[in-house]
Amino acid sequence: MKIKTLKTVVTSLFSSLAMISSAAAEKIEIKGSDTLGAKLVPQLKAEYLKTNPSLTIDILAQGSGHAFSNLVAGTANIGMSSRKVKDKELDNFASKGKKLVEHIAAYDMIAVIVNEKNPIKKLSLTQIEGIFTGSITDWSEVGGKAGSISVYTRNTSSGTYKSFSGLAMSKKDYGDKCQKLEGNQPICTEVSKNENGIGYVGLAYADGDNYKTVKVDGVSPKISKISKYPLARKLYYYTVGEPEGEVAKLLTWMTQSEEANEIVAKIGFVPTPVAAAAIKKDAETE
Amino acid sequence: MAKKNQPNLSERVSFKRKRGVQLMGLNLNADGAVKGFFGGNAYLAILFLFFICIFLFKSAIGFIPGYRTELSEARISGVEAANHVNYQLTGYDALYTKVNQAFINERRARFGALETVVPIYEELESIIDDQLENEVDEYTELDEGPEKESAAITLKESVRKVCATLPRSKLLEEIQVRLPETEEISEDSYTRALIFAEQYALNEYETPDEVNRIPSMINEQMGSFFKAIDTIKQSDDELRQIYVMIEKQALTTYQTIFNNRTNQESIDVLSKDLESLESESKRAVAIQERIDKLRSKIVEVDTDENIKLVYAEIKKHDEAADKMISEFQAGVDLLAKAEIQTEKSEILIKESSRLFDELKEISSDRKALLTEWNHQKPVTIWDSITAFFFGADWKTGSNRQSLYGLVPLFTGSLLISVVAMFFAVPLAIGAAIYVNQFATKREAGFLKPGIEFIQAIPSVVLGLFGVLVVAGLLQGLSNVGWLSWIPGFPIQDRLNVLLAGLLLAFMACPTIFTLAEDALNNVPKAYTEASLAMGANKLQTALRIVVPASLSGIVAAVMLGFGRVIGETMVVLLVAGNKARIPDLSKGLGVMGESVHTMTGIIAQEYGEVEPGVLHWKALFMVGLVLFLISLCINSVCQRIIAKRSNKN
Numbered sequence: 001m002k003i004k005t006l007k008t009v010v011t012s013l014f015s016s017l018a019m020i021s022s023a024a025a026e027k028i029e030i031k032g033s034d035t036l037g038a039k040l041v042p043q044l045k046a047e048y049l050k051t052n053p054s055l056t057i058d059i060l061a062q063g064s065g066h067a068f069s070n071l072v073a074g075t076a077n078i079g080m081s082s083r084k085v086k087d088k089e090l091d092n093f094a095s096k097g098k099k100l101v102e103h104i105a106a107y108d109m110i111a112v113i114v115n116e117k118n119p120i121k122k123l124s125l126t127q128i129e130g131i132f133t134g135s136i137t138d139w140s141e142v143g144g145k146a147g148s149i150s151v152y153t154r155n156t157s158s159g160t161y162k163s164f165s166g167l168a169m170s171k172k173d174y175g176d177k178c179q180k181l182e183g184n185q186p187i188c189t190e191v192s193k194n195e196n197g198i199g200y201v202g203l204a205y206a207d208g209d210n211y212k213t214v215k216v217d218g219v220s221p222k223i224s225k226i227s228k229y230p231l232a233r234k235l236y237y238y239t240v241g242e243p244e245g246e247v248a249k250l251l252t253w254m255t256q257s258e259e260a261n262e263i264v265a266k267i268g269f270v271p272t273p274v275a276a277a278a279i280k281k282d283a284e285t286e
Numbered sequence: 287m288a289k290k291n292q293p294n295l296s297e298r299v300s301f302k303r304k305r306g307v308q309l310m311g312l313n314l315n316a317d318g319a320v321k322g323f324f325g326g327n328a329y330l331a332i333l334f335l336f337f338i339c340i341f342l343f344k345s346a347i348g349f350i351p352g353y354r355t356e357l358s359e360a361r362i363s364g365v366e367a368a369n370h371v372n373y374q375l376t377g378y379d380a381l382y383t384k385v386n387q388a389f390i391n392e393r394r395a396r397f398g399a400l401e402t403v404v405p406i407y408e409e410l411e412s413i414i415d416d417q418l419e420n421e422v423d424e425y426t427e428l429d430e431g432p433e434k435e436s437a438a439i440t441l442k443e444s445v446r447k448v449c450a451t452l453p454r455s456k457l458l459e460e461i462q463v464r465l466p467e468t469e470e471i472s473e474d475s476y477t478r479a480l481i482f483a484e485q486y487a488l489n490e491y492e493t494p495d496e497v498n499r500i501p502s503m504i505n506e507q508m509g510s511f512f513k514a515i516d517t518i519k520q521s522d523d524e525l526r527q528i529y530v531m532i533e534k535q536a537l538t539t540y541q542t543i544f545n546n547r548t549n550q551e552s553i554d555v556l557s558k559d560l561e562s563l564e565s566e567s568k569r570a571v572a573i574q575e576r577i578d579k580l581r582s583k584i585v586e587v588d589t590d591e592n593i594k595l596v597y598a599e600i601k602k603h604d605e606a607a608d609k610m611i612s613e614f615q616a617g618v619d620l621l622a623k624a625e626i627q628t629e630k631s632e633i634l635i636k637e638s639s640r641l642f643d644e645l646k647e648i649s650s651d652r653k654a655l656l657t658e659w660n661h662q663k664p665v666t667i668w669d670s671i672t673a674f675f676f677g678a679d680w681k682t683g684s685n686r687q688s689l690y691g692l693v694p695l696f697t698g699s700l701l702i703s704v705v706a707m708f709f710a711v712p713l714a715i716g717a718a719i720y721v722n723q724f725a726t727k728r729e730a731g732f733l734k735p736g737i738e739f740i741q742a743i744p745s746v747v748l749g750l751f752g753v754l755v756v757a758g759l760l761q762g763l764s765n766v767g768w769l770s771w772i773p774g775f776p777i778q779d780r781l782n783v784l785l786a787g788l789l790l791a792f793m794a795c796p797t798i799f800t801l802a803e804d805a806l807n808n809v810p811k812a813y814t815e816a817s818l819a820m821g822a823n824k825l826q827t828a829l830r831i832v833v834p835a836s837l838s839g840i841v842a843a844v845m846l847g848f849g850r851v852i853g854e855t856m857v858v859l860l861v862a863g864n865k866a867r868i869p870d871l872s873k874g875l876g877v878m879g880e881s882v883h884t885m886t887g888i889i890a891q892e893y894g895e896v897e898p899g900v901l902h903w904k905a906l907f908m909v910g911l912v913l914f915l916i917s918l919c920i921n922s923v924c925q926r927i928i929a930k931r932s933n934k935n
Contacts, residue, residue, distance in 0.1 A: 063894050088897055091552040094576035095559050097569030119405065119463045121412045135379040140390045143404065145463050146630075150779050155864070156683035157894035171685040176694075176867040179781065179881050180891065182859070186753075193758065193780055218491060220415055224423075 027056040028247055031070040032080035033159055034183050035202045036105060036235055037061025040267050041080060044254050047263060055246060064159035071240055072096060077247050079238040082108070082159030082202075093240070103237040103255055106264050107275035110164055110231040111206035111213040111221040113188065115195045120144045122215035125230055128168050131198060134175020139196060152187045152199035155180040164200055167231045168216075200231075204268035223270050227279045235269070339914075346911040349904035353690060354670035356901060359543050360687050362589050362661050364536030364596035369687070370652045370659070371529040374607060377645040378522045381614075381638055388626075388634035389508070389515045395628045397504045398465040399472070404500055405461045406471065406479035407486075410449050414487050417448050426490050442484050449480060514620035521613035524606040532599045537686060539592045542585055549580045556580075593661050600656055607649050618642065674908065680866040680883070682892060682902055690905040692912065694868045698783075698882030701869055702858060703851045705787025705878060706794055710851075711844055713791070714798035718840075721799075722806040723828040734803070741796040749860035752789045753781070757861065760785055764879075774879030781863035784878040789861060790851045798847035805839020805931075806832055838931040842924040849920040853913060855886040862887060885909050 030041055038061050045057045060066070060076075067079030068089040085100060093100050112128060114120055123131075123142060130136035131149055140146040153174060154161040165171055181187050187199040192210035203221055206213045213221050219228045226232050243251050254260050261271035270278075360366045394401065414422070418441075425441050428434040454471060461468050485494045505512045556577050563570040618639070626632050677691020717737060721730050757780040763769060764777040774784055809832050817827040833840070863881025866888070871877055889906050896903040 065894055065896075069897070088548065088552075088900070091556070091576065091580075092897070094573060095556050097572045099572070117463070119460060121408045134376075135383065137380075137383045138387045140394075141383065141386055143464070146387070146391060148778070155891045157892060162683065165685065173681060173684050173686060176679065176681075177865060179779065180864040180866075180883075182891070189753075190780060193761070194778065196778060215415070218493060224419075 026054060026246065027058065028078065028250060029058045029060075029070075029076045030078045030080060031060045031062070031076040032067025032238075033064040033082045033235070034061045035082040035108065035158075035160055035204075036080040038184065039204055040106070040264065040269060041254075043263050043267065044260055047259060048250060048253060055250075057250075063157040065157050067238060068092070068100075071100070071238060072098065074240075077239070078243075078251065080105070081236045081238060082233070083162055084236070085238065098240045101239050101242055103239070103251055104272050105235040105237045105255060106272060107226060107270040108233055108235050109203045109221045109226065109229050109270070110160060110167065110200050110233065111203050112168075112198065112200050112216060112231070113191050113206065113211045113213055114198050115191055116210045116212055117195050118144060118212075120214055122218060125168060125217050128216065129170060129172065132164075132169050132174055132178065133172050134177050137177075147196040150190075150194050150197045151175065151178045152190050152197055153178045153180055154184075154187070154200075155182065158183075160184075160200070160202065163233050164231070167233065168200075202268070203270075206268060223265070223274065224278065226270055226275050227281075232270075342907060342911050342914055346904060346907035349690075349901065349908045350667060350670050350674070352901045352904055353674060354665050354667055355547070356544075356687070357670055357673060358665035359540060359547075361663070361665055362593070363539035363543060364532060364593055364661060365540045365687050367596055367600060367656060367659055367661075368529060368533040368536050370656050371525065371532060371603065374610070374645070374649050374652055375522060375526060375529055377641070377648045378525075378610065378614075381641045381645055382518060382522075384634050384638040384641060385515060385518055385617075385621075388631040388638070389511060391634070392511060392626060392628055392631045393504060393508055394465055395467060395631075397507060398467045399475075400504050401500065402461055402465060402468055402471065403475045403478050403482075404497060405464050406457065406475060407482045407497055409452065409457055409460055410479055410483040411486055411493070413448055413452060414445060414483060415491075418444060418487060422487050422491070425488070438488055441487055445484050445487050446480065449483060509624065510620050511624035511626070514617045514624060517620060518614055518617035521610045521617065525603075525610045528599050528603055528606050532596050533686075535592060535595045535599075539587055539589060540687065542587045543589070546584050546587070549584050553577055553580050589661070596661070600659065603656055604653055607653055611646060611649055614642065614645075674905075678868055680888065682905075688902065690902075690908075692885075692909065694866050695883055695885045695888050695909065696912075697868050698862065698866075699852055699858075699884040699886070701783055701877065701882060702786045702790060702862060702884060703848055705783055706790035706851045707844070707848055709788060709791035710794040710798060710847060714795045714847070715802050715840060715844075717795075718799050718802035718806060718843075719828060719833065722803050723832060724824070737799050738796050740792065743793075745793065745854060745856040746860075748789055748793065749857040752785060752857065752861040756789065757781060757785055760788075773875030774877070777879045779863055779879070779881045781861050782879050782881050783862070783869070786858050786862040786882075787878070789857050790854055793854060793857065794847040794851045797850050798843045801843030801846060802836075802840045805836040805843060808839065808931075809835045836931075838927045842927045845920050845924050845927075849917050849924075853886060853917055855890050858884045859887040859890050864891065885913050 030037070030045075037059055041059055041061075045059060049055060049057065060070075061080070064081040064083055067076070067081045068085060070076035071079045072089075072092045085102070090100065112123065118139070120139065120142065127136065127142045131142070132151060132153070134151075136142060136149070138146060138148055153164070165174065179190070181190065181199075184201045184205045187201055188205055188208050188211060191197040191199045192208065206221060217230050219225050219230065221229055221231070237251060237254070239247065239251070242248075255272060261273065264271040265274070357366075360369075421441060421444055425434070425437050428437055454476075458468065458471055461471065482494050482497050486492065556573050560570060560573050560577070563573070621635060626635065674690055675692055677689060678693050679689040679691045680694050681689040714737075717733070721733050721737075725733060761777050761780050764772075764775040769775055774782070777784070813831050813835055814827055817831045818824075822830070862884055864883045864887055865881040866883040869877045869880050869882055873880075889910055892902070893906055896906065
């Protein structure tokens with residue numbers, strides 16, 4: 001008799017556990033890049049949940065590196081990254097027998113921002129390199145008002161930090177006078193409060209109070225100029241294996257649907273189809 | 287009623303020995319269990335501490351040999367030699383930028399009027415960008431022909447129209463920001479700028495070459511100053527060429543060696559995984575594939591062959607370095623002949639002559655190092671230890687060689703802590719003396735809990751408060767004219783040592799206050815009474831008797847406050863500015879306006895990106911270990927001081 005009750009208790013326990021786990025299957029965890037995860041993905045999530053209210057989506061944006069560490073540990077379904085995966089990270093996936101699949105999320109342009117009061121309107125790539133590597137230290141050297149330059153950069157765990165060094169600084173090291181801040185927003189804040197500040201942010205942050213973007217090599221960071229702007233890059237979603245079920249549905253919606261593309265454009269990224277069209281068009285004219 | 291509840295006296299005093307379970311000779315009863323529970327808790331804390339220590343040491347210990355490997359790879363590939371050359375070039379850059387600033391300042395003062403065309407043109411250009419983008423794009427897409435010609439005329443007209451919308455007075459204001467001496471915009475410069483702007487629109491957003499040539503045209507008129515700066519500008523060419531050659535060669539070797547090593551490490555790890563798997567399983571196949579791929583990436587390098595080129599360049603080095611110095615000197619001599627009119631330029635030139643002396647020193651040091659340099663000289667463990675503890679650069683995530691030098695972080699932490707203690711110690715101890723000796727009971731009743739409540743504020747809240755509120759206030763205050771005597775004022779970087787120090791002082795106050803107050807409280811009543819009986823007044827008693835008697839306790843309080851400050855993470859991460867550079871102490875107290883990085887901040891900031899086990903990760907743990915040891919030292923010294931005091935009492 002006693003054993004029988006024990007059995008029922010155990011089975012009911014198991015069934016309730018199974019129910020919990022099946023409910024957990026409806027939960028999608030997205031982790032990684034701050035560039036993607038701070039504004040874009042949360043807004044996409046809100047829009048998507050309107051049509052799929054039963055789904056739970058958790059977002060954690062701490063830098064691109066976290067995308068891969070979480071994917072490999074199985075604690076994320078989708079990883080967001082503002083850079084391509086590194087070789088070392090691929091090893092981790094291989095050793096677990098996992099295959100990483102890349103999806104292009106959107107195109108981004110890294111905007112170089114200066115204070116509103118700064119008369120500088122444009123900088124060449126060489127000047128930008130000089131400023132960020134530390135060989136140019138005063139605004140008068142690039143045609144501005146005299147004053148020593150304060151350089152604000154992202155920190156080393158950011159994908160943008162690496163992308164920028166590759167795109168704008170011919171892979172040279174950052175100068176030791178750079179102040180490393182914790183995200184796009186702090187850079188905007190510091191530049192907006194420091195007349196001699198300069199920093200770089202994703203295009204989504206390019207419009208704001210008391211700071212402005214500068215033209216890089218004569219091209220302003222506008223969506224229509226994506227093929228000519230020297231600091232443009234791709235942003236990625238990563239999954240382990242080809243996505244399935246809810247994750248696949250969400251990913252297709254985020255990267256391809258009209259609604260999602262509208263949000264992407266509204267926030268300041270360039271939706272993949274638009275970018276692809278612009279690049280194709282320029283390739284044809286040349 | 288009261289009588290009824292009163293227990294019988296005999297019942298109260300007699301503690302019956304409770305019977306418990308006898309197990310392996312132990313008497314396990316309820317009392318024993320409670321005692322065991324408490325004791326267990328105490329030991330658990332110790333055990334925990336023990337595990338943390340082991341974890342820290344274990345993670346950090348691999349750093350020293352690992353760093354040694356990287357350093358020796360840098361040596362064998364010649365990257366180290368490239369660094370020696372680079373130090374001189376960095377020194378040169380710092381010097382050149384000063385001279386260049388002086389030059390530009392002088393040029394603006396003397397020929398600013400000629401230069402106005404450039405800023406006017408740039409203003410007009412940005413108006414065209416903002417307002418005529420569609421028209422320009424449409425024009426660009428037209429095919430050559432009469433249609434395009436007529437469109438060009440319309441476009442020119444719209445350019446003029448749009449440019450006219452900018453009132454001259456506003457334009458003048460914008461120009462004055464760059465060229466403060468400008469009094470008016472001459473019609474001539476405006477027309478020229480307008481023509482350039484038209485060309486810009488017609489030529490697919492291409493800035494006319496003439497605009498770019500204007501500064502160099504003006505340069506010609508600067509006479510011997512320009513000749514000087516031109517000589518100086520070219521003085522480093524040869525050395526830079528040598529650097530580029532050495533680096534190109536050395537980096538290829540370095541990266542190949544580095545990749546080979548990391549690939550081999552990956553293969554080792556993967557092979558170990560493979561051993562425990564069945565050979566046919568899906569995972570095993572995937573791993574095998576990866577291993578094969580990694581193996582194919584490993585390439586043979588002949589370091590001895592590769593290094594020959596580096597040596598060939600090093601041979602040329604001494605001459606090039608001497609040439610840089612001598613040509614620079616020639617430039618400086620020319621400068622002496624040039625008439626410098628502005629005070630600012632003179633100051634800059636003076637500063638640069640100080641830097642020039644430094645550069646001479648750097649250059650001769652590095653020259654000596656390079657002559658002795660041998661790629662086969664082994665890197666010892668000791669080299670690796672000194673490179674960590676006395677290294678002046680913390681440069682991680684580099685595309686070249688990553689450097690892990692503790693000095694910039696350590697000095698940053700120390701500087702902030704010293705500033706914090708400077709504010710916190712008088713404040714907290716003063717408060718403690720007041721509350722303990724002079725305050726009425728009612729005052730003490732709200733002062734003490736009030737100050738202690740500060741401790742309850744989460745540090746991230748305090749950090750955000752610092753960034754959003756205090757930083758702005760401090761910056762505003764620093765711009766007030768009559769406060770400019772304060773070192774570091776006016777502040778350029780909002781996030782700096784002073785701000786971090788102030789916030790941390792606020793955080794350290796309750797710690798110091800509570801402990802100091804305790805120490806004052808522990809002074810035997812007899813001391814005070816004796817002093818008062820001798821006729822001393824309350825102030826005399828407090829300052830001459832009570833404070834000296836509790837001095838050791840107060841010192842302990844201050845030290846613990848220091849420990850609290852140096853270990854604080856969130857606040858410094860948010861407000862210290864995170865600039866991994868040794869603070870420039872030559873500024874004296876003005877150093878407080880600089881941004882610094884800290885030991886705690888670097889761990890919080892960088893651990894996110896590094897994969898566990900790589901050298902960078904171990905380096906962060908080394909920093910953690912240093913922090914741990916500092917705290918340990920402070921705490922044990924404090925305990926000794928306190929123990930000594932209680933013995934005396």
